[in-house]
Amino acid sequence: MSASQDSAWHTFESHEPEAMGCIQGGEPLKQQSTGEYDEQVTVSARNVSLQGYPYLIKKPDGQTICGRADGNGHLPRIHTNSADAYEIHWGDEALSHEGWSNAE
Structure with a gap:
């Protein structure tokens, strides 16, 4: 992406987001509580709402959750x-x- 560009996009077939760990709209798939360990990150900033701030989590097994x-x-x-x-x-x-x- 050159410095003059401020946006980028990708097009996916209807089955691809689920394979990447997302459902339509970018919401993460509902996951059953599996595994001995679990963590939940909370993001915060002073005087700024981060609602809607995009994230992508990449697990060691290669699965992405966005x-x-x-x-x-x-x-x-x-x-x-x-x-x-x-x-x-x-x-x-x-x-x-x-x-x-x-996830728009």
Whole structure:
């Protein structure tokens, strides 16, 4: 993307967002509580609402979970079988990630 561009988009077939861990509208798939470990990230900033702020979580197994922060700044719970690290991409970085599906 050149410096003069301020937007980018991807087009997906109807079955592709689910394979990436999202449903239509960018909401994460409802996940059953599976695994010994779970975590839920809450994003916050002073005097700024982050509702709708885009995120993309990449788990160690390659699964991506994408969407937008809710009104309380909560991201979905991440369930794993062992203590492990995962990546969170925020804002433009999330939107430009190859695993992002349009959550508009």
